[in-house]
Amino acid sequence: MAISANAILTQAMLGLNNGAFYAMLSLGLAVIFGLLNIVNFAHGAFYMLGAFVALIGLTQLGPWLGMPDLQINFWWALLIAPLVVGLLGILIERTLLRRLYGLDHLYGLLLTFGVALVLQGFFTNFYNTAGTPYPGKPEILDGVVNLGFMYFPKYRLFALVVSLLVCFATWYLIERTKLGAILRAGTEKPKLVEAFGVNVPLLITLTYGFGVALAAFAGVLAAPIYAVSPLMGADLIIVVFAVVVIGGMGSIMGAIVTGLALGMIEGVTKVVYPPAASTVVFLIMALVLLVRPAGLFGKE
Amino acid sequence: MKNSTLALAVAAALSAGTAQAQISGDVVKIGVLTDMSGVYAALSGQGSVIAAQMAIEDFGGKVLGKPIQLVSADHQNKADIGSATAREWIDQQGVDMITDLVTSSVGIAVQRLASAKGVITMNTSAGSTALTNAECTELGIHYAYDTYALAVGTANPIIQSGGKKWFFITADYTFGHSLESNAADVVKANGGQVVGGVRHPFPNNDFSSYLLQAQGSGADVIGLANAGQDFTNAVKQAGEFGIGRGKQQLVGLLVFSSDVKSLGLKAAEGLQFTDSWYWDMNDETRAFAQRFFERAKAMPTSPQAAVYSSVTQYLKAVEAAGTDNGKAVRAKLGEMVMNDVYHKNAKLRPDGRVMHDMYLMKVKSPQESKSEWDLLKIVDTIPAEKAFLPLEKSQCPLVKKQ
Numbered sequence: 001m002a003i004s005a006n007a008i009l010t011q012a013m014l015g016l017n018n019g020a021f022y023a024m025l026s027l028g029l030a031v032i033f034g035l036l037n038i039v040n041f042a043h044g045a046f047y048m049l050g051a052f053v054a055l056i057g058l059t060q061l062g063p064w065l066g067m068p069d070l071q072i073n074f075w076w077a078l079l080i081a082p083l084v085v086g087l088l089g090i091l092i093e094r095t096l097l098r099r100l101y102g103l104d105h106l107y108g109l110l111l112t113f114g115v116a117l118v119l120q121g122f123f124t125n126f127y128n129t130a131g132t133p134y135p136g137k138p139e140i141l142d143g144v145v146n147l148g149f150m151y152f153p154k155y156r157l158f159a160l161v162v163s164l165l166v167c168f169a170t171w172y173l174i175e176r177t178k179l180g181a182i183l184r185a186g187t188e189k190p191k192l193v194e195a196f197g198v199n200v201p202l203l204i205t206l207t208y209g210f211g212v213a214l215a216a217f218a219g220v221l222a223a224p225i226y227a228v229s230p231l232m233g234a235d236l237i238i239v240v241f242a243v244v245v246i247g248g249m250g251s252i253m254g255a256i257v258t259g260l261a262l263g264m265i266e267g268v269t270k271v272v273y274p275p276a277a278s279t280v281v282f283l284i285m286a287l288v289l290l291v292r293p294a295g296l297f298g299k300e
Numbered sequence: 301m302k303n304s305t306l307a308l309a310v311a312a313a314l315s316a317g318t319a320q321a322q323i324s325g326d327v328v329k330i331g332v333l334t335d336m337s338g339v340y341a342a343l344s345g346q347g348s349v350i351a352a353q354m355a356i357e358d359f360g361g362k363v364l365g366k367p368i369q370l371v372s373a374d375h376q377n378k379a380d381i382g383s384a385t386a387r388e389w390i391d392q393q394g395v396d397m398i399t400d401l402v403t404s405s406v407g408i409a410v411q412r413l414a415s416a417k418g419v420i421t422m423n424t425s426a427g428s429t430a431l432t433n434a435e436c437t438e439l440g441i442h443y444a445y446d447t448y449a450l451a452v453g454t455a456n457p458i459i460q461s462g463g464k465k466w467f468f469i470t471a472d473y474t475f476g477h478s479l480e481s482n483a484a485d486v487v488k489a490n491g492g493q494v495v496g497g498v499r500h501p502f503p504n505n506d507f508s509s510y511l512l513q514a515q516g517s518g519a520d521v522i523g524l525a526n527a528g529q530d531f532t533n534a535v536k537q538a539g540e541f542g543i544g545r546g547k548q549q550l551v552g553l554l555v556f557s558s559d560v561k562s563l564g565l566k567a568a569e570g571l572q573f574t575d576s577w578y579w580d581m582n583d584e585t586r587a588f589a590q591r592f593f594e595r596a597k598a599m600p601t602s603p604q605a606a607v608y609s610s611v612t613q614y615l616k617a618v619e620a621a622g623t624d625n626g627k628a629v630r631a632k633l634g635e636m637v638m639n640d641v642y643h644k645n646a647k648l649r650p651d652g653r654v655m656h657d658m659y660l661m662k663v664k665s666p667q668e669s670k671s672e673w674d675l676l677k678i679v680d681t682i683p684a685e686k687a688f689l690p691l692e693k694s695q696c697p698l699v700k701k702q
Contacts, residue, residue: 006516274498
C-alpha cells in the first residue's frame with residue numbers, strides 16, 4: 001500500500017491525541033519525582049481510578065445512595081475525580097510514603113507498585129477487564145470537525161486542547177511562579193527553606209496530591225475515548241515511564257515535549273511499519289540512554 | 301493388599317459391564333470452560349454456565365441413575381490457562397465433557413488435550429474452522445458456527461449487492477486469521493478483490509488508527525474480522541469518525557445479539573450478519589429464552605443456547621450408550637439426529653462438525669423494535685449443506701482415512 005502524505009498526517013494527529021495523554025501522565029510523574037524523589041509506580045492506577053470515579057459517579061452512585069436521579073456528569077467529574085483521587089494520594093503519602101523518604105528509591109518504587117496492584121486487583125473483582133464504555137460524553141462534543149486533511153471527532157480535539165492547557169499551566173506554575181520556586185527550593189534544601197518559615201512537609205504532601213490529581217484528570221478525559229477498565233493504567237504506564245526516561249527524570253518540559261513527540265512518532269510508525277508501532281518508543285528509549293543517559297532534557 | 305484391590309476392581313468392572321451402566325466415578329461431570337470477564341464474557345461467560353445448569357435440571361439432574369455435576373472456570377482467553385484447567389478437571393476431578401470453549405486458541409488447545417485423554421469437547425462458542433480441519437480430533441465436536449459459515453453467509457449477499465473491494469480489520473490470533481482467510485476466499489471466488497488489511501492486538505480498545513487506514517484504502521467494504529467487545533468498540537469508534545456512513549460499508553463478520561444490544565439499535569440499525577440461532581424465532585425458543593432471562597437478566601445468545609443444546613444431547617447420548625466412556629458416547633452422538641430448542645434435525649459429521657441451518661439476520665430499526673430485546677429479524681435461512689464446508693473439502697485426517 002502506498003503511503004500518502006494524508007495518511008501520515010491523520011495518524012500523526014491521532015498520535016498527538018495519544019501523546020497528550022502520555023504528556024499529562026508523565027508530567028505528573030516528573031513533578032513527583034522531581035520534587036519528592038519518588039518513582040511513583042501507582043500513577044497508572046490513579047489514572048484508572050479517575051476514570052472509575054467518573055463512571056461510578058455517572059452510572060452507579062445515585063442508585064447506591066437510593067437517589068436514582070443523582071448523576072455526576074462529565075463536567076463535574078472533571079472537577080470531582082481529581083479531588084477525590086488526589087485526597088487518596090495525600091492519604092497514601094501521609095501514611096505510607098512518608099516513612100520511606102530517607103531510604104533508597106527502590107523502596108518507594110516497590111511500595112507504589114504494590115499499591116497499584118492492590119487497586120487494580122480490587123477493581124478487577126467488580127468490573128470487566130475488557131472495559132466498560134463511559135456513556136457520559138457531553139452532547140456538545142458529539143460529532144466531527146473538518147481539519148482539512150481529515151475529520152476529527154470533536155471530543156478528541158477537546159481532550160487534546162485541554163491536556164495541552166493543563167500541561168503548560170503546570171509547567172508555568174512550577175518553573176515560573178514564586179510558589180514553584182519555593183517548591184523547588186524546598187526539595188533541594190529543606191532545612192534552609194523551613195528556616196524561612198515554610199512548612200515543607202505540607203508542601204511535599206500537596207505536591208504528591210497534585211501529581212496524583214493530574215493522573216485522575218487524565219483518566220476522566222480518557223474515559224469517553226477508551227473503555228474504562230481496571231487495567232487501563234497498567235497498559236499505559238510502561239510507555240509513560242519510557243517517556244519520562246527519554247525526557248529526563250524530573251524534567252517537566254522534557255516530559256511534556258517527549259510525551260507529545262512520542263505519541264506522534266508512534267502514530268506515524270503505524271502507517272510506515274505497523275508491526276513496530278508498539279516497540280518504537282522503547283527503541284528510542286534505548287538509543288537515548290546510550291547517547292544521553294540523563295535523558296534529552298535532563299541536567300547533569 | 302494390591303491383589304485384593306485388583307480383584308475387587310476386576311469384579312466391579314465385570315459386574316458393571318453386565319448388570320449396570322458404566323459411569324466413571326459414579327457421577328457425570330460437565331465442565332463449562334469460558335471467558336468470565338473479558339471481551340467474550342457477554343456472549344458466553346456466566347450465561348453459558350446458566351444454560352448448562354438449565355440443561356442438567358431439565359434432564360432431571362440424573363443420567364443412568366447417577367447424579368450430573370457442573371463445574372465452571374474462567375480461562376481468561378489464554379490457551380495456557382485453559383489447558384491447565386482442562387488438565388486438572390480431567391485428571392483430578394474426572395470431568396467427562398467440556399463445553400463452551402470460546403476463543404479459538406483456547407478451543408484448539410483444549411480439544412487436542414481432552415481428546416488425547418478420552419474426553420469429549422463440544423465447542424459452542426469458538427469460530428475457527430481449524431477445529432474440524434487441520435486440528436480435528438477423534439472426540440472434538442464443533443457445535444454451533446464456524447468462520448466458513450460466517451464468511452459464506454455474510455459476505456455473499458454483500459458482494460452480490462456491489463461491495464467488491466474489501467479491506468479487513470482482523471483480530472490478530474487464530475480466530476481472526478481464520479475468519480479473514482475464509483471471507484477473503486469468498487470475496488475472490490465471487491469476483492471481488494481484497495485491497496488491504498490490518499491486524500490488531502487481541503483484545504484491543506482503540507481502533508481509530510486501523511479504521512482510518514481502512515477509510516483511506518479506497519475499499520467499498522470494511523470487513524471486521526473480530527468479535528465481542530472488539531467488534532462493538534470498532535463500530536462505535538467508526539461512528540465517531542463518521543466511517544461507514546457514506547459509500548463505504550462497515551461489515552461485522554461475527555456478530556451476536558449481545559453485541560447488537562450493547563451497540564444499541566440506533567448505532568447498529570441495518571447491520572446484516574450470520575448466526576445460528578436467535579431467541580425470538582418461534583414459541584419454543586421464546587419460552588426457553590424467557591426462562592433463561594429470569595436467571596441471567598439477559599436474553600440468551602446463540603452460543604449460550606448451543607451450550608444448553610450440547611449438554612442436553614450429550615446426556616441423551618450417555619443414556620443411549622449406557623456409559624460415559626468418551627468414545628462410546630461420541631459414537632452414539634454420531635448416530636443421533638439432534639432435535640431441541642437450538643436446532644432441528646442436526647447431525648454430527650465424522651470431522652466433528654455439527655450440521656444445522658444458519659440464518660442471515662438483520663438488525664431492526666428503532667421504529668421496528670417493540671421491546672428492549674426485540675433486536676433482529678431473520679432475512680434468510682442458509683441450509684446446512686450450503687452453510688458449512690463440504691466434508692470432501694475437509695482437511696481433517698480422520699475423514700481421509702474413511
